[in-house]
Amino acid sequence: MFSFLGLGPLSLITFLPLLGMIVILLIPAGKDEVAKQKSTNIYRWVTVGFTFVQLLIAIGIYINFNWSLPGVTDESTMQFVEKVRWIDMKALPIIGDLKIDYFMGIDGISAPMVLLTALVCFVATFASWSVNKMQKGYFAMYLLLDLGMMGLFCALDFFLFFIFWEIMLLPMYFLIGIWGGPRREYAAIKFFIYTFFGSVFILLVMIGLYISTGTFNLIELTNPAVFKEGSIFAGIGTSWRYLAFVGLFVGFAIKVPTFPFHTWLPDAHVEAPTPISVILAGVLLKMGVYGMLRICWPIFPDAFAYFQYAIAVIGIIGIIYGALCALGQHKIGNRDLKKMIAYSSISHMGYVMLGVAALNSQGVTGAIFQMFNHGTITAMLFLVVGVIYDRAHTRCMDDFGGLANKMPIYTGIMTIAFFAAIGLPGFSGFVSEVLVFIGGFKAFPVTTIFGACLGVIIGATYMLWALQKVFFGKLNPKWEGPWDPTHTKYKTDDLKAVELAAFIPLAIVVIFLGFQPGYIIGMMSTSVNELISAVSPYLTLLK
Numbered sequence: 296m297f298s299f300l301g302l303g304p305l306s307l308i309t310f311l312p313l314l315g316m317i318v319i320l321l322i323p324a325g326k327d328e329v330a331k332q333k334s335t336n337i338y339r340w341v342t343v344g345f346t347f348v349q350l351l352i353a354i355g356i357y358i359n360f361n362w363s364l365p366g367v368t369d370e371s372t373m374q375f376v377e378k379v380r381w382i383d384m385k386a387l388p389i390i391g392d393l394k395i396d397y398f399m400g401i402d403g404i405s406a407p408m409v410l411l412t413a414l415v416c417f418v419a420t421f422a423s424w425s426v427n428k429m430q431k432g433y434f435a436m437y438l439l440l441d442l443g444m445m446g447l448f449c450a451l452d453f454f455l456f457f458i459f460w461e462i463m464l465l466p467m468y469f470l471i472g473i474w475g476g477p478r479r480e481y482a483a484i485k486f487f488i489y490t491f492f493g494s495v496f497i498l499l500v501m502i503g504l505y506i507s508t509g510t511f512n513l514i515e516l517t518n519p520a521v522f523k524e525g526s527i528f529a530g531i532g533t534s535w536r537y538l539a540f541v542g543l544f545v546g547f548a549i550k551v552p553t554f555p556f557h558t559w560l561p562d563a564h565v566e567a568p569t570p571i572s573v574i575l576a577g578v579l580l581k582m583g584v585y586g587m588l589r590i591c592w593p594i595f596p597d598a599f600a601y602f603q604y605a606i607a608v609i610g611i612i613g614i615i616y617g618a619l620c621a622l623g624q625h626k627i628g629n630r631d632l633k634k635m636i637a638y639s640s641i642s643h644m645g646y647v648m649l650g651v652a653a654l655n656s657q658g659v660t661g662a663i664f665q666m667f668n669h670g671t672i673t674a675m676l677f678l679v680v681g682v683i684y685d686r687a688h689t690r691c692m693d694d695f696g697g698l699a700n701k702m703p704i705y706t707g708i709m710t711i712a713f714f715a716a717i718g719l720p721g722f723s724g725f726v727s728e729v730l731v732f733i734g735g736f737k738a739f740p741v742t743t744i745f746g747a748c749l750g751v752i753i754g755a756t757y758m759l760w761a762l763q764k765v766f767f768g769k770l771n772p773k774w775e776g777p778w779d780p781t782h783t784k785y786k787t788d789d790l791k792a793v794e795l796a797a798f799i800p801l802a803i804v805v806i807f808l809g810f811q812p813g814y815i816i817g818m819m820s821t822s823v824n825e826l827i828s829a830v831s832p833y834l835t836l837l838k
Contacts, residue, residue: 303377305399308352308413309446312438315345319435338434339424345438346417349445353413356406362818365825366402368593370514373400373451381455395511398452403822404588407663407815408448408581411670414800415577416441421797422570422678425685426474433474437570440466444578448585453501453511456590460497463579464490467571475566482559482566489559493546497586500539500546503527504594517593517829531597531833540598543591544606550583553648554612557641561620564637569681572633576640576673581666584647588663588826592651596830599654603834607652607739611746613645618753625760630692633680635761636673639716642750643669649739649747650731654831658734659823660816665727667815668715668808672724675712675801679705682794683765692761697770702789706766708798713758715805718751723808726816 302310319338356375364372382395401409419437426433443463450456464487472483505511507526515521522529528536549556560580564572592599599606621638624630643665650662682705683698684690699706715722728751735743790798808815 303375303399304352304356305375305401305449306377308349308356308409309399309442309449311345311349311352312416312441312445315341316435316438316442318345319431319438322431324431338430339420342420342423342434342437343417346413346420346441349441350413350417353410356401357410357818360401360406360818362403363821364402365821366400367404367822367825368514368517368829369825370400370451370512373402373514374406376400376451381452392509394509395454396452397455398512399449399455400451401449403819404663404826405448405585406818407667408578408585409445411581411667412441412444412448412578414804415574415670415674416444418674418678418797418800419570419573419577421793422573422681423568424793425681426568426570429473433470436466436470440470440574444574444582447582451513453504453513453516453590455511456513456586457494457497457501460582460586461494463582464494467575467579470571471563471567474568474571477566478562479566482562485559486563489549489552489556493549493556495546496542497546500542503539513589513594516590532601536595537598537601540591540595540602543595544587544602547583547586547591548609550586551580551644551648552583552641553609553644554616554641557613557617560641561634561637564640564677565631565634569677569684572637572677572681573674576637576677577670580640580644581670584644584651584662584666587651588659592654592830593826596833599830600833603652603654604739607649607735607742610645610648610650610652611742613648614642614746614750615645615753617642617645618750618757622753622757622760625692625757625764632683632690632692632761632765633677634690635692635757636676636680639676639754639757640669640673642754643673643716645750646728646731646747649735649743653731653734653738654827654834655734655737656820656824656827657730658738659827660820661727661730661732661734663819663823664812664816665724665731668723668727668805671801671804672712672715672722675708675798675805676716678794678797678801679709679712682790686788692764694773695765695771696768697766699766700770704790704795708790708802709766710762711802711805713762715809717755717758721806721809723805723812725809726812 318341322337361374364374366373377399379397381397384393440463443459446459447456450459468483468487472479504516507523507528508521528539552560567575617638621635624635647662647665650658680690715724718724718728732747735747
């Protein structure tokens with residue numbers, strides 16, 4: 296595989312956005328309006344350029360990825376590995392010698408997330424064309440956020456993982472708090488407090504693991520023999536290990552988010568600018584489940600076995616609760632289309648939780664595939680809302696009706712996104728949901744039949760209802776003429792070229808994987824089976 300200046304592909308794909316951020320910060324801002332617009336265009340195209348190169352690297356990684364290597368608990372089969380000693384400090388109090396590696400590598404669990412991150416960050420740059428204030432700061436923060444997300448999926452050292460986890464927090468706080476909607480400060484602070492609260496638990500467990508093992512290596516930590524005899528996390532089925540598992544689970548569950556840690560998400564989505572909502576739903580929510588699969592399950596398999604059914608119940612609650620809240624947007628408040636989609640994310644991530652709780656090949660494969668599909672489908676949904684809000688300056692579903700007559704291309708794109716979110720056959724979401732149902736039924740038959748099926752019915756109801764309200768029937772008379780005469784840059788009400796540039800790649804992926812899911816499922820199956828073989832013995836040992 297390729298390298299540049301001694302950096303391997305994972306370092307390149309991770310730190311390329313940092314180079315783009317530096318370039319943007321070095322570009323002088325214009326003095327007058329014409330010069331400011333030129334600078335803004337440069338910021339935009341620099342961001343597009345760097346994220347496009349990042350996407351090309353991700354495609355190169357995909358092409359060169361060996362589907363037969365398991366990874367997960369075997370360092371020798373991790374791919375594109377880069378490992379050097381980063382920090383080496385002697386005889387510190389309590390923890391002793393501190394040894395931290397710069398350790399990057401991927402397997403079948405992380406590789407789809409790397410591809411997803413690159414794709415979503417690229418298409419979201421086109422949605423950023425609508426950002427009209429402090430563009431230099433916005434695009435700099437955007438690329439810093441990209442760095443944090445990509446680095447997290449590549450890191451195999453717990454300390455390095457935590458650094459990337461925290462790097463992501465800062466730019467997201469500012470992107471919501473400065474460029475968001477009317478209640479942006481409240482939403483940004485709420486997001487920060489929730490995420491930081493969870494980070495404290497992750498940090499405490501990380502320190503405890505190092506004291507117990509002397510390593511931050513996430514692969515070594517999956518080996519029970521690495522725990523020192525008599526250390527706090529040594530042994531199997533101890534209270535301290537259960538407590539550590541709960542701490543990690545809460546920290547990651549907040550990011551998913553699962554019930555009852557979900558309340559920050561609707562506020563963050565509604566107030567965030569469109570491209571940040573796209574990234575939030577498309578990538579950030581996946582970081583929590585990824586942390587569970589990479590850290591919680593293989594390091595504390597005994598604790599997972601103890602809490603397995605409770606985790607499945609949490610997933611089912613998320614499915615039904617999120618779907619009911621999304622349905623409720625048709626009856627209460629201002630019937631906000633964006634808030635409906637935000638609550639639908641909680642419901643769809645509930646399917647992911649059910650799949651990873653099942654811990655069988657179909658369930659876990661379906662969960663990871665659902666993470667990828669949810670990232671692309673929900674990105675389309677939030678882009679759809681951004682388009683209509685940019686033109687009409689409202690997201691209230693009652694304000695529309697009959698838009699199919701005025702915006703036929705836009706209606707077609709939204710129909711694809713809505714049907715894919717419902718899980719209609721022929722779209723990628725159908726395949727992943729079926730796998731989750733099969734895996735969930737094998738592990739929790741009654742729970743899956745009741746919860747998951749009810750979620751599908753409610754999901755179809757609120758999606759089709761929204762589609763009918765906004766696009767069909769008679770056109771609302773207020774939209775007969777130009778939508779906003781002050782926005783002269785909109786030469787047509789239907790989709791512009793820059794908007795199509797964001798939609799088309801996502802639509803192609805959603806439809807293609809609906810017919811050819813093996814192109815993603817194939818790369819993860821060996822790693823999924825390795826994870827299951829490492830954890831599943833504890834399911835029978837402790838029951």
